[in-house]
Amino acid sequence: MEVQDTKSTLQVTPRNEEKIKKIWKTAGILLVITLSEFVMAFTMERGILLYAVFIILTVWKAKYIMMEFMHLGDEAKPLFYAIIVPLIFLIWLVITLIKEASDIFVMRW
């Protein structure tokens, strides 16, 4: 393998400051959401409301990571739906298993 030739033949384009600014903005949003989750864990009373808030905030963070960091939003529409649509089945799985688990809870205690 030859690695002596370190001169790039590719055209280097200058930094797109607007794009980079958007990346740091997304990072800031993720940080703020995580910090507010942190604060809520200590200040709010544990219960269904708090857990629901946590799950909504988590899905919101996941949306930012997938759309902004993984650029899924910029992909062709068929690819976007090929990834997103199958995930709908997970909602069913969550509901079914939580229902089942609460029945187990009632039988066990």
Added chain:
Amino acid sequence: MSAHSTTIEVSSKRGVWGGGNEPLKASYGKLMMWFFLLSDIFTFAAFLITYLAIRVSYPAYGGAAETFTGSNEYWPVPELVFEALPFLHGVHAPLIFVGIMTFVLIASSVTMVLAVEAGHRNDRGDVVKWMLWTLLGGITFLSCQAWEWSHFIHGTEAGSLLTYVNGLGQNVTETVFGANLMVNEYGPGSFAQLFFFITGFHGFHVTIGVFLLFLCFYQAAVGIYDKRGHYEMVEKIGLYWHFVDLVWVFVFTLFYLI
């Protein structure tokens, strides 16, 4: 140019899905990475939803947080299990360490996007710089997790008095320290089992990710991507690395917040 126009005519007759074009407008490698990640999302989702279901099937600790003691009768309060810091023995710092871990992983995801952005511009210097930061973040996260596991396994000084069925099928009552796959001082046996299995499987993904990041960093640094003519590998490994971050966001919520 007549041959050229003929090809276009044929493909337009076939329609978008008739072949001869790229309806998804993504390279083979990127497409396969996305579908691999989709299957991995289902794997992790199955694990995490199992955690949620087992968590719901146990009663939560009902008393005041200050008087919490571990028991296999109820699920533990996470901020009272994960409350230690390295080098600061005996300091009560609930969720601080895991908060730092989360921050490190999100930060390494940010530097990864910056590397991908630099790759789009064929800017080798920037790619190498941001890949190095990402690599550093990945290694830091893994080291933190190693400490976290070690602390979880060794447990607290006080331990917890538990009654449980041991490996020989006997009913025993004794003070348990730390955690293993059979019994743990924090909560029901499945609490530690799920913790080891899910954070372990995630840590395994991070380990593979660190290896890939190093490969990518090295190949970018020696100019292989310049020779190849594009920096798509940075993008593909970036997708994997963001996925690892994505999973951690869910692990963090389920294990440490709920």
